[in-house]
Amino acid sequence: MxxxxxxxxxxxxxxxxYQDLINKAELADNGPVRGTMVIRPYGYGLWERMQxxxxxxxxxxxxxxxxxxxxxxxSYLTREAEHVEGFAPELAVVTHGGGKELEEPxxxxxxxxxxxxxxxxxxxxxYRDLPLLINQWANVVRWEMRPRVFLRTTEFLWQEGHTAHxxxxxxxxxxxxxxxxxxxxxxxxxxxxxxxxxxKTPKERFAGAINTLTLEGMMGDGKALQMGTSHELGQNFAKxxxxxxxxxxxxxxxxxxxxxxxxxxxxxxxxxxxxDDNGLRVPxxxxxxxxxxxxxxxxxxxxAKVREIGDQLKAAGIRVQVDxxxxxxxxxxxxxxxxxxxxxxxxxxxxxxxxxxxxLARRIPGGKEPVRIDELxxxxxxxxxxxxxxxxxxxxxxxxxxxxDVKTIEEAAEAAVAGGWARxxxxxxxxxxxxxxxxxxxxxxCLVSEDGSVPESDDAPGAIAIVARAY
Amino acid sequence: MxxxxxxxxxxxxxxxxYQDLINKAELADNGPVRGTMVIRPYGYGLWERMQxxxxxxxxxxxxxxxxxxxxxxxSYLTREAEHVEGFAPELAVVTHGGGKELEEPxxxxxxxxxxxxxxxxxxxxxYRDLPLLINQWANVVRWEMRPRVFLRTTEFLWQEGHTAHxxxxxxxxxxxxxxxxxxxxxxxxxxxxxxxxxxKTPKERFAGAINTLTLEGMMGDGKALQMGTSHELGQNFAKxxxxxxxxxxxxxxxxxxxxxxxxxxxxxxxxxxxxDDNGLRVPxxxxxxxxxxxxxxxxxxxxAKVREIGDQLKAAGIRVQVDxxxxxxxxxxxxxxxxxxxxxxxxxxxxxxxxxxxxLARRIPGGKEPVRIDELxxxxxxxxxxxxxxxxxxxxxxxxxxxxDVKTIEEAAEAAVAGGWARxxxxxxxxxxxxxxxxxxxxxxCLVSEDGSVPESDDAPGAIAIVARAY
Ligand SMILES: [Zn+2]
Ligand SMILES: [Zn+2]
Numbered sequence: 001m002x003x004x005x006x007x008x009x010x011x012x013x014x015x016x017x018y019q020d021l022i023n024k025a026e027l028a029d030n031g032p033v034r035g036t037m038v039i040r041p042y043g044y045g046l047w048e049r050m051q052x053x054x055x056x057x058x059x060x061x062x063x064x065x066x067x068x069x070x071x072x073x074x075s076y077l078t079r080e081a082e083h084v085e086g087f088a089p090e091l092a093v094v095t096h097g098g099g100k101e102l103e104e105p106x107x108x109x110x111x112x113x114x115x116x117x118x119x120x121x122x123x124x125x126x127y128r129d130l131p132l133l134i135n136q137w138a139n140v141v142r143w144e145m146r147p148r149v150f151l152r153t154t155e156f157l158w159q160e161g162h163t164a165h166x167x168x169x170x171x172x173x174x175x176x177x178x179x180x181x182x183x184x185x186x187x188x189x190x191x192x193x194x195x196x197x198x199x200k201t202p203k204e205r206f207a208g209a210i211n212t213l214t215l216e217g218m219m220g221d222g223k224a225l226q227m228g229t230s231h232e233l234g235q236n237f238a239k240x241x242x243x244x245x246x247x248x249x250x251x252x253x254x255x256x257x258x259x260x261x262x263x264x265x266x267x268x269x270x271x272x273x274x275x276d277d278n279g280l281r282v283p284x285x286x287x288x289x290x291x292x293x294x295x296x297x298x299x300x301x302x303x304a305k306v307r308e309i310g311d312q313l314k315a316a317g318i319r320v321q322v323d324x325x326x327x328x329x330x331x332x333x334x335x336x337x338x339x340x341x342x343x344x345x346x347x348x349x350x351x352x353x354x355x356x357x358x359x360l361a362r363r364i365p366g367g368k369e370p371v372r373i374d375e376l377x378x379x380x381x382x383x384x385x386x387x388x389x390x391x392x393x394x395x396x397x398x399x400x401x402x403x404x405d406v407k408t409i410e411e412a413a414e415a416a417v418a419g420g421w422a423r424x425x426x427x428x429x430x431x432x433x434x435x436x437x438x439x440x441x442x443x444x445x446c447l448v449s450e451d452g453s454v455p456e457s458d459d460a461p462g463a464i465a466i467v468a469r470a471y
Numbered sequence: 472m473x474x475x476x477x478x479x480x481x482x483x484x485x486x487x488x489y490q491d492l493i494n495k496a497e498l499a500d501n502g503p504v505r506g507t508m509v510i511r512p513y514g515y516g517l518w519e520r521m522q523x524x525x526x527x528x529x530x531x532x533x534x535x536x537x538x539x540x541x542x543x544x545x546s547y548l549t550r551e552a553e554h555v556e557g558f559a560p561e562l563a564v565v566t567h568g569g570g571k572e573l574e575e576p577x578x579x580x581x582x583x584x585x586x587x588x589x590x591x592x593x594x595x596x597x598y599r600d601l602p603l604l605i606n607q608w609a610n611v612v613r614w615e616m617r618p619r620v621f622l623r624t625t626e627f628l629w630q631e632g633h634t635a636h637x638x639x640x641x642x643x644x645x646x647x648x649x650x651x652x653x654x655x656x657x658x659x660x661x662x663x664x665x666x667x668x669x670x671k672t673p674k675e676r677f678a679g680a681i682n683t684l685t686l687e688g689m690m691g692d693g694k695a696l697q698m699g700t701s702h703e704l705g706q707n708f709a710k711x712x713x714x715x716x717x718x719x720x721x722x723x724x725x726x727x728x729x730x731x732x733x734x735x736x737x738x739x740x741x742x743x744x745x746x747d748d749n750g751l752r753v754p755x756x757x758x759x760x761x762x763x764x765x766x767x768x769x770x771x772x773x774x775a776k777v778r779e780i781g782d783q784l785k786a787a788g789i790r791v792q793v794d795x796x797x798x799x800x801x802x803x804x805x806x807x808x809x810x811x812x813x814x815x816x817x818x819x820x821x822x823x824x825x826x827x828x829x830x831l832a833r834r835i836p837g838g839k840e841p842v843r844i845d846e847l848x849x850x851x852x853x854x855x856x857x858x859x860x861x862x863x864x865x866x867x868x869x870x871x872x873x874x875x876d877v878k879t880i881e882e883a884a885e886a887a888v889a890g891g892w893a894r895x896x897x898x899x900x901x902x903x904x905x906x907x908x909x910x911x912x913x914x915x916x917c918l919v920s921e922d923g924s925v926p927e928s929d930d931a932p933g934a935i936a937i938v939a940r941a942y
Contacts, residue, residue: 029590031540032547033577038590041535041605048536064512065519069502070541070579070610070626071563076503089570092542094579097625098614099560106504108541108565108579119500119509128798134512139541139610143569154568155541327599 006335009277014221019149021271025280025339028149035147035154039264042340045288046267047157051137053190053286054159054262057182061174063133063161068115070139071106076114090142092154108141113208113237113259116162121243124164124255130245131174132164132255150268151225151471158263164243164255171256172211172232176454178260179213179230187227191266192283192391193217193273194399195227196466198446199455201426203434209259210234213454216445216466218399219272222419224445224468227269228262268471274391280341281364283391284384289342290319291380294333296349298326306348309358309373316377318384338363343387346376364390403466409433412467416442419469426463434465442469477806480748485692490620492742496751496810499620506618506625510735513811516759517738518628522608524661524757525630525733528653532645534604534632539586541610542577547585561613563625579612584679584708584730587633592714595635595726601716602645603635603726621739622696622942629734635714635726642727643682643703647925649731650684650701658698662737663754663862664688664744665870666698667937669917670926672897674905680730681705684925687916687937689870690743693890695916695939698740699733739942745862751812752835754862755855760813761790762851765804767820769797777819780829780844787848789855809834814858817847835861874937880904883938887913890940897934905936913940 007020022028027043030036039047055065071094078086084093084105092108095101109115116134124132137159144154161178165171179197187195195215205212209231216224238244238254247253274281284290291313293306303324310322321342323333330347337345345361352358358376361368364387371379402420406412409429415422417440426447429437434444447455447463455463478491493499498514501507510518526536542565549557555564555576563579566572580586587605595603608630615625632649636642650668658666666686676683680702687695709715709725718724745752755761762784766777774795781793792813794804801818808816816832823829829847832839835858842850873891877883880900886893888911897918900908905915918926918934926934 029593031542032544032586032589033540033542036540036542038540039538041537044537045535047538064516066512066515067510067518067628069504069507069509070612071502071504071507073503084567085571087567087570091568091570092565092577093567094563095566096555096558096564096576097562098616099558099562100556105567106563115503118503122500128796141541145569157538325599 005277006339007277007279010220010275015148017275017277018268018272021275021279021339022149025341027267027271027280030149031155033154035144037149037153037155039157042288043267046270046282046286047264049286049288050186050191050266051159053186054182055137057186058135058159058161061133061177061182062131063135063163066134066136067138068109068112068119068136070109072109072112072115074105074107076118077107092141092143109138110140110142111261112136112138112140112160113162117237117241117243120162120164120255121241124243124245126246127166127248130164130166130255131170133161133174134163135159135161148268150264150271153264156264158261161258161260163258164238165257166245166247166253166255168234168256171234171258175211175213175230175232175258175260178258179215179454183215183228183230183260183262187215187217187266188392190283190285191270191273192285192388192395193227193269194392194396196399196446196448197454198448198466200229200446201431201434201444201465202458203431204444206231208233208236210236214446216468217269217273218395218402218421218468219269219471220275220398221272222402222421222468224421224466224470225265225269225272226445226470227266228260230260231258233257233259272471273395274341279339281391282341282343284343284388287341287343288319289321289340290384291344291346292321292323292337292342293346294330294337294348295324295326296330296347298324299350301353302348302350305353305373309346309348309376312377313380316380318380334361343384344380348373362387409436413437413440413442416440416468421445422467423464424467426465429465429467437467442467445470476748477810478748478750481691481746486619488746488748489739489743492746492750492810493620496812498738498742498751501620502626504625506615508620508624508626510628513759514738517741517753517757518735520757520759521657521662521737522630524657525653526608528657529606529630529632532604532648532653533602534606534634537605537607538609539580539583539590539607541580543580543586545576545578547589548578563612563614580609581611581613582732583607583609583611583631584633588708588712588714591633591635591726592712595714595716597717598637598719601635601637601726602641604632604645605634606630606632619739621735621742624735627735629732632729632731634729635709636728637716637718637724637726639705639727642729646682646684646701646703646729646731649729650686650925654686654699654701654731654733658686658688658737659863661754661756662741662744663756663859663866664698664740665863665867667870667917667919668925669919669937671700671917672902672905672915672936673929674902675915677702679704679707681707685917687939688740688744689866689873689892689939690740690942691746691869692743693873693892693939695892695937695941696736696740696743697916697941698737699731701731702729704728704730743942744866745812750810752862753812753814755814755859758812758814759790760792760811761855762815762817763792763794763808763813764817765801765808765819766795766797767801767818769795770821772824773819773821776824776844780817780819780847783848784851787851789851805832814855815851819844833858880907884908884911884913887911887939892916893938894935895938897936900936900938908938913938916941
């Protein structure tokens with residue numbers, strides 16, 4: 001076709017394609033304060049579905065939701081900083097409230113680690129109070145110098161889990177459980193992203209942790225995105241906050257802790273994993289709208305039919321939307337649903353009514369074919385599951401084809417700079433190699449074992465480093 | 472019983488009873504920054520259930536969720552204030568971010584009215600874009616000088632709906648629909664609070680509105696709590712933000728708008744409506760835990776049995792929790808569930824096993840009786856619905872018995888100061904009478920029609936003012 005493309009093609013300029021897609025699919029706008037974003041209804045619908053699926057898994061893991069304040073006293077974060085310029089540059093600081101200058105400035109939470117641990121130290125008294133498993137859905141603020149919508153924003157939405165356990169083993173198992181049964185299960189089976197589960201190197205892990213588990217996804221341009229992390233904190237916070245409990249034997253013991261988080265970044269990961277030059281492609285299990293039923297023309301019989309089909313699909317448990325806005329040209333609406341990545345479009349025109357057929361357009365594999373309307377309810381669940389599987393297969397295929405096994409630091413850097421991942425023995429790379437890669441903005445995303453499992457320690461024999469450029 | 476009461480009795484000191492209950496039932500703690508709160512898991516569970524029920528109704532009303540930034544530029548709220556002391560005292564102001572002083576201070580949203588309207592003016596172009604129906608779940612900050620947990624906190628959680636319509640009638644109908652089908656339906660049928668639906672007087676209505684609809688609940692001490700409001704905004708914001716659309720006839724027209732909100736205040740309303748001297752009583756349709764199955768002793772057979780009962784009730788669709796923490800004395804756990812107001816307790820001890828019975832303790836009507844374990848699944852849904860109805864009946868009974876019809880302003884003030892509501896003809900009160908009542912901290916909560924409907928205008932003939940002290 002000679003028509004100008006709707007989006008900048010991925011191959012021309014991937015970052016620009018990403019921004020175009022977010023604008024045209026009406027996922028988000030920039031906020032008025034630099035680095036903030038307005039998440040528009042369709043974009044927020046994606047996040048809501050992520051929340052639902054994650055929240056169910058978090059509750060199955062035994063954690064309860066709670067809510068801690070947005071405002072954290074300055075003294076929690078730093079005892080030295082005399083003036084607010086002494087704060088870390090990522091912090092937003094409230095200096096005025098109640099119409100006057102505050103005696104002590106207050107920080108807008110960049111994370112709730114400190115405030116939650118302060119309450120843990122009050123709530124945990126006895127072994128009976130353990131494990132204490134808390135999750136919070138909240139907004140957090142980290143002042144962002146180079147913002148990019150969904151990926152790096154001054155304010156973002158996330159969940160942060162914080163837990164306290166009686167033993168090292170229990171905390172360790174829990175961090176691993178969240179990594180695997182909450183995060184990986186959601187990302188692989190719902191988001192359809194073939195994430196790699198691994199362990200961060202000491203350089204890359206969270207400062208307060210003794211072990212950081214990560215999930216890394218390969219994006220459409222071959223770069224990596226860290227999709228979530230689960231930390232073993234050891235007793236670092238327990239010592240700082242004196243969080244201890246009276247054991248069954250009557251001894252006072254420090255707790256062992258974990259923390260874990262994932263955020264609206266995942267929306268960015270979704271876009272960059274599954275999007276193509278025509279827009280987004282949303283995996284059916286996630287999709288807020290799995291099928292849209294379009295009236296091609298504003299004919300009464302057609303409109304009655306699309307509504308009827310909509311009701312039938314809804315009754316069959318499919319998340320469906322009826323598009324009977326025939327004031328707007330059909331072609332424009334079809335392109336819009338394509339941009340938004342709704343898995344299935346069912347298009348009904350006057351001629352279809354006579355035949356009892358509709359056109360079924362599938363966004364994920366592409367293509368269009370006539371189907372019998374009375375077979376839709378029966379066939380759609382199968383079609384949606386096929387499409388779900390296809391996205392995951394494509395994500396795996398990309399990662400496999402763009403990952404190379406290399407032997408030297410130079411080869412690793414080359415592969416990453418060229419837009420792919422490299423696998424290199426950690427014994428051949430090590431902290432010095434890691435520092436060298438950093439000069440080219442290449443990082444070790446994680447360490448994995450040869451059998452694909454997560455190494456049990458920093459120096460587990462045979463560990464392989466996965467090396468890439470990252471968002 | 473000679474035991475000291477667990478809570479300050481309501482009759483001795485209602486505010487203190489309220490605070491005691493919140494502490495002892497572990498609903499919330501004070502946050503470290505004055506006026507903020509930590510919502511603990513059980514308290515947050517109540518809010519989550521409120522969100523679920525409200526969100527479903529909001530979506531049925533056709534609105535979509537979205538998310539707007541926490542930070543609002545100073546210029547949106549005031550064009551005059553030179554220094555941040557010039558801001559309204561309710562505002563929290565961020566002056567530092569990115570490690571330095573901001574060129575323009577940023578306000579933490581006290582409401583999103585301005586920022587949402589700014590985007591509405593961009594998003595609305597044509598009649599095809601209307602109605603635009605948006606809701607947001609978010610935290611907001613209003614610096615609070617006399618905080619009280621859940622009722623008045625510096626930070627609170629809420630939903631705020633904002634809509635734009637093509638016509639006055641459409642906006643008006645939508646505001647009324649939200650008032651009735653979202654808020655009243657939820658508060659009456661889920662919260663079990665017999666709220667009065669009315670119209671605010673010009674003095675009490677939201678400054679930006681041409682009509683404010685309200686829902687007022689009577690609390691246990693006879694005071695009123697405003698549980699939610701739905702505003703017709705007319706074209707006030709449309710003019711300020713120049714939000715206009717191209718009509719079907721090709722004319723540029725201003726939109727008509729509504730906004731509506733409800734918050735974590737409702738948790739305070741729930742406590743003060745249904746709580747008694749033994750703690751909270753949670754209506755079954757809301758309850759995050761509808762039934763708790765308690766093992767009286769740590770006997771293996773007993774523990775197996777409570778888990779089995781828990782599984783059966785769960786399979787029957789009841790929100791159930793098993794309490795087999797037999798490390799903690801049974802009496803203490805029973806008191807704790809009583810404080811938390813879980814509607815039904817099923818208590819199982821070794822002797823019960825032999826008989827195939829359990830003790831069924833009902834928190835709402837009170838009392839305990841043996842029941843056959845194999846009849847539980849069959850009987851509980853009926854028990855829970857009875858208890859739901861009883862709470863609503865008690866709420867209605869309280870309101871009716873503590874509301875008096877009066878003829879003079881003096882009588883109205885007396886009734887309110889004594890801890891009740893008064894009904895007086897608006898024609899006999901009027902704005903002057905309203906001002907007089909204010910001297911005794913008594914307000915007109917709303918205007919209602921004689922038949923209980925909502926007056927259609929400020930001067931609807933026969934309107935009755937409901938007068939009370941309020942939270
Ligand atoms: Zn100042
Ligand atoms: Zn300064």
